[in-house]
Amino acid sequence: MSSSPSVPEKPALEGLEDKWTRRWDEAGVYRFDRSADRAGVYAIDTPPPTVSGSLHVGHVFSYTHTDVIARFQRMRGRAVFYPMGWDDNGLPTERRVQNYFGVRCDPSLPYDPAFAAPATPPKPPVSVSRPNFIELCTALTAEDEKAFEHLWRHLGLSVDWSLTYATIGRHAQRLSQLAFLRLLASGRAYQIEAPTLWDIDFRTAVAQAELEDRETPGAYYRVRFATRDGGHVDIETTRPELIPACVALVAHPDDARYRALVGREVLTPVFGVPVPVVAHPLADPEKGSGIAMICTFGDLTDVTWWRELSLPVRAVIGPSGTFRPVVWGSDGWPSVAPASAQSAYDSIAGLPAAKARARTVDLLRESGALQGDPRPITHHVKFYEKGDRPLEIVTSRQWFIRTMDIRDQLVERGRQITWTPAHMRTRYENWVNGLNGDWCISRQRFFGVPFPVWYRVGADGTPDYSACCVADVSRLPVDPSTDVPEGFAPSQRGVPGGFVGDPDVMDTWATSSLTPFIVCGWETDPDLWRRTFPMDLRPQAHDIIRTWLFSTVLRAHLAEDSLPWTHAAISGWVLDPDRKKMSKSKGNVVTPMGLLEEHGSDAVRYWAARGGPGVDTAFDVGQMKVGRRLAIKLLNASKFVLSKTEPAGPVTEALDRGMLQELAALVDSATRHLEAYDYAAALRETEEFFWRFCDDYIELVKRRRAGDDTAAASAATASQLALDVMLRLLAPFLPYVTEEVWSWWREGSVHRAAWPTAAELGALVGPAPDERDAIALVHAREVTALIRQERSTHKWGFAKPLRVRFHLADRREPAWDAIERDILAGNNVTSHTVTFGAAEDAVHIELADPA
RNA sequence: GGGCGGUUAGCUCAGUGGUAGAGCACCGGCCUUACACGCCGGCUGUCACAGGUUCGAAUCCUGUACCGCCCACCA
Numbered sequence: 001m002s003s004s005p006s007v008p009e010k011p012a013l014e015g016l017e018d019k020w021t022r023r024w025d026e027a028g029v030y031r032f033d034r035s036a037d038r039a040g041v042y043a044i045d046t047p048p049p050t051v052s053g054s055l056h057v058g059h060v061f062s063y064t065h066t067d068v069i070a071r072f073q074r075m076r077g078r079a080v081f082y083p084m085g086w087d088d089n090g091l092p093t094e095r096r097v098q099n100y101f102g103v104r105c106d107p108s109l110p111y112d113p114a115f116a117a118p119a120t121p122p123k124p125p126v127s128v129s130r131p132n133f134i135e136l137c138t139a140l141t142a143e144d145e146k147a148f149e150h151l152w153r154h155l156g157l158s159v160d161w162s163l164t165y166a167t168i169g170r171h172a173q174r175l176s177q178l179a180f181l182r183l184l185a186s187g188r189a190y191q192i193e194a195p196t197l198w199d200i201d202f203r204t205a206v207a208q209a210e211l212e213d214r215e216t217p218g219a220y221y222r223v224r225f226a227t228r229d230g231g232h233v234d235i236e237t238t239r240p241e242l243i244p245a246c247v248a249l250v251a252h253p254d255d256a257r258y259r260a261l262v263g264r265e266v267l268t269p270v271f272g273v274p275v276p277v278v279a280h281p282l283a284d285p286e287k288g289s290g291i292a293m294i295c296t297f298g299d300l301t302d303v304t305w306w307r308e309l310s311l312p313v314r315a316v317i318g319p320s321g322t323f324r325p326v327v328w329g330s331d332g333w334p335s336v337a338p339a340s341a342q343s344a345y346d347s348i349a350g351l352p353a354a355k356a357r358a359r360t361v362d363l364l365r366e367s368g369a370l371q372g373d374p375r376p377i378t379h380h381v382k383f384y385e386k387g388d389r390p391l392e393i394v395t396s397r398q399w400f401i402r403t404m405d406i407r408d409q410l411v412e413r414g415r416q417i418t419w420t421p422a423h424m425r426t427r428y429e430n431w432v433n434g435l436n437g438d439w440c441i442s443r444q445r446f447f448g449v450p451f452p453v454w455y456r457v458g459a460d461g462t463p464d465y466s467a468c469c470v471a472d473v474s475r476l477p478v479d480p481s482t483d484v485p486e487g488f489a490p491s492q493r494g495v496p497g498g499f500v501g502d503p504d505v506m507d508t509w510a511t512s513s514l515t516p517f518i519v520c521g522w523e524t525d526p527d528l529w530r531r532t533f534p535m536d537l538r539p540q541a542h543d544i545i546r547t548w549l550f551s552t553v554l555r556a557h558l559a560e561d562s563l564p565w566t567h568a569a570i571s572g573w574v575l576d577p578d579r580k581k582m583s584k585s586k587g588n589v590v591t592p593m594g595l596l597e598e599h600g601s602d603a604v605r606y607w608a609a610r611g612g613p614g615v616d617t618a619f620d621v622g623q624m625k626v627g628r629r630l631a632i633k634l635l636n637a638s639k640f641v642l643s644k645t646e647p648a649g650p651v652t653e654a655l656d657r658g659m660l661q662e663l664a665a666l667v668d669s670a671t672r673h674l675e676a677y678d679y680a681a682a683l684r685e686t687e688e689f690f691w692r693f694c695d696d697y698i699e700l701v702k703r704r705r706a707g708d709d710t711a712a713a714s715a716a717t718a719s720q721l722a723l724d725v726m727l728r729l730l731a732p733f734l735p736y737v738t739e740e741v742w743s744w745w746r747e748g749s750v751h752r753a754a755w756p757t758a759a760e761l762g763a764l765v766g767p768a769p770d771e772r773d774a775i776a777l778v779h780a781r782e783v784t785a786l787i788r789q790e791r792s793t794h795k796w797g798f799a800k801p802l803r804v805r806f807h808l809a810d811r812r813e814p815a816w817d818a819i820e821r822d823i824l825a826g827n828n829v830t831s832h833t834v835t836f837g838a839a840e841d842a843v844h845i846e847l848a849d850p851a
Numbered sequence: 852g853g854g855c856g857g858u859u860a861g862c863u864c865a866g867u868g869g870u871a872g873a874g875c876a877c878c879g880g881c882c883u884u885a886c887a888c889g890c891c892g893g894c895u896g897u898c899a900c901a902g903g904u905u906c907g908a909a910u911c912c913u914g915u916a917c918c919g920c921c922c923a924c925c926a
Contacts, residue, residue, distance in 0.1 A: 610863090625875085632886075
């Protein structure tokens with residue numbers, strides 16, 4: 001203990017953020033100690049926020065939770081490995097850069113080293129090469145990242161800011177490509193031309209994890225197909241425009257109504273295409289008329305039927321979502337009436353789906369095939385989560401990671417992770433068990449990690465996708481749109497006998513899934529890797545269990561046969577007062593910086609930390625005010641405790657020892673809670689103790705402490721000891737105010753101080769706690785409460801005699817400050833003067849046993 | 852349709868078998884040399900509903916309702 005605290009005259013919260021953020025940075029308080037071994041490290045796989053968006057209060061909420069855990073672990077002596085990433089990869093950044101600079105990416109263009117962004121966005125946008133486009137993305141996101149870092153620092157995240165990464169950065173690109181090449185070599189990654197979910201506006205494939213269902217108005221159309229014997233069969237469809245793409249009708253094998261029809265042919269209306277009637281168990285006799293048309297492709301069930309029944313492909317919708325030209329007749333698609341099929345189709349060719357539907361319905365009505373009126377319905381339609389129009393299924397060449405065959409292993413991995421809260425594991429298992437295809441990782445976009453492969457161009461000028469040249473690992477990262485494969489010259493790009501680069505980029509999750517690899521130095525820094533992997537904690541929100549969490553588990557399983565981390569802490573959402581998730585679209589987002597400035601970072605952190613792990617929590621300014629009050633109270637109480645540190649001496653008084661016993665119990669309990677990631681419970685108990693300490697304990701002992709005897713020394717010593725411990729208990733939650741107070745009388749940072757232990761308190765108080773000390777405190781509080789109550793009820797002024805009847809029903813003794821010694825010594829105390837506040841009340845205590 | 856959470860004071864939430872709690876809000880009192888950004892006191896409940904287990908249920912079981920979320924559902 002240092003001897004002379006230097007306490008400001010008027011302690012205040014204002015300015016603490018700037019002051020301490022700067023000093024922490026200068027002193028390297030949160031720097032990762034690279035000499036620690038794996039057991040001594042606590043490694044956190046921080047979620048990299050999307051920098052093209054803006055941080056909202058939900059980020060502040062969940063990142064605070066992680067920071068509390070990080071600070072706790074640091075104080076417990078772990079070398080905390082706490083990096084920060086920026087997710088600048090992917091579509092959101094692309095869109096922002098396009099608008100900001102007025103550019104469009106054209107991957108066919110060569111890199112222009114002299115290119116500079118126009119001062120004002122030109123119209124129409126200029127076309128730039130992919131490397132140039134990526135440079136612009138990098139430049140713009142660098143600005144965003146500065147603003148994000150500033151906010152995080154202001155909030156007090158104890159991140160090691162020398163450990164930052166960007167998901168589009170060179171290092172992340174290199175590891176993404178390297179990990180991909182490993183998967184390719186092991187056969188886990190493959191490419192195939194196949195029907196894929198496709199967004200017609202972004203013109204890219206999307207993965208199952210990026211889908212969402214939206215309720216959409218539609219209608220059932222009842223459409224008549226002619227049988228070859230002059231009869232007919234009716235189907236119901238919501239997508240009549242796909243009739244030209246119909247390749248079969250399907251009924252359930254057990255459906256007696258259609259059994260006779262199976263194996264026969266029918267003719268599609270308008271187009272006169274002979275198609276077979278087939279049977280498949282997925283056909284639902286309850287839906288529509290019980291018999292459905294199979295089109296290439298209306299939905300994923302169509303894909304299943306098409307694959308399992310070996311049907312032909314007659315695709316009508318192209319990558320842009322419009323109906324592509326089709327030739328009918330002997331040189332093209334089959335029809336019993338090619339001429340009328342051609343003229344009918346020509347009237348829908350070039351149209352987008354919605355317009356083609358209207359036109360097709362007209363055609364059906366004219367031909368008499370439309371039965372009755374359309375029946376309006378609302379149904380759920382699959383959308384890309386960032387898209388505006390329904391997904392189509394378009395056949396294209398895509399890269400996949402094979403996952404369907406290892407779903408059991410992935411479920412098992414999930415069981416090896418400790419989940420907070422535990423029920424979040426169920427979400428993971430539901431997702432893994434519900435997977436219906438391998439992970440499509442290629443996107444037809446630009447700002448992303450390219451696939452490090454090229455293809456030979458055949459003599460006819462078309463790429464041969466089976467002749468794939470991969471980049472040498474030493475060259476990674478490469479951009480095949482600019483870089484040239486080994487053994488070729490740049491002039492051979494795109495010419496017969498030459499090469500062409502893979503034009504696609506990876507799904508953003510294909511990079512994000514590697515965050516543990518990126519930060520821990522997979523394949524690049526074996527020493528760091530050994531000290532940090534597998535990591536300890538993945539904090540994240542529950543809406544990305546199916547994407548980020550799942551894909552990270554998958555990648556670690558495939559690449560390292562390991563868990564990526566041992567613990568997943570799933571945070572809840574911040575809800576607005578209407579119990580809806582706070583979001584920008586609802587216009588109820590509060591800017592985080594404004595909050596931090598208005599209430600103070602400690603106060604906002606207090607609100608966040610009160611939201612339990614995984615619990616959706618209401619946005620509540622009231623709680624921030626409570627947090628601010630707590631921080632101010634801590635300043636003032638500390639000032640009072642430190643206003644009298646003399647005389648020094650051992651803790652001899654029962655009341656003081658009882659208080660420290662309670663504190664020791666609190667330390668144990670708070671530690672247990674934090675070990676179990678229940679920071680909210682730890683904060684609640686600590687806060688409760690602190691207020692009791694202020695309102696009861698300090699009031700009880702302040703008069704005694706004012707003296708200069710051993711009893712005064714006892715109070716002074718115990719108060720300081722308690723303050724020291726409370727500061728450390730609160731440090732993970734209120735890093736600024738605790739650090740400020742710590743600096744008044746302690747060396748170094750409280751955030752590097754040792755987490756308190758009950759044993760440490762025991763050592764200072766003395767061995768073998770006497771339970772009578774704890775009882776003394778309890779009774780002192782009870783008597784105090786009685787006095788306060790009496791005085792309030794009877795509106796007594798000060799210095800007036802107070803009569804208290806105190807019953808010893810449970811054989812316990814009342815005790816209170818100076819009285820306690822007499823009572824504990826067995827003296828027959830009947831009257832005593834006690835102090836409350838600055839005044840004195842004469843209290844007469846009658847010891848009476850009602851029994 | 853399948854699954855997971857939740858429902859406790861006006862509000863925000865603790866409370867996993869033993870007399871219903873905290874903070875905020877509200878009402879009343881107090882400038883008491885750490886703090887009026889403070890202190891003291893008080894009011895406030897069919898623990899969603901219905902059954903069951905138990906000496907005893909907010910807590911365990913079954914069912915229902917409502918709120919939220921995840922997944923499935925395009926014929």
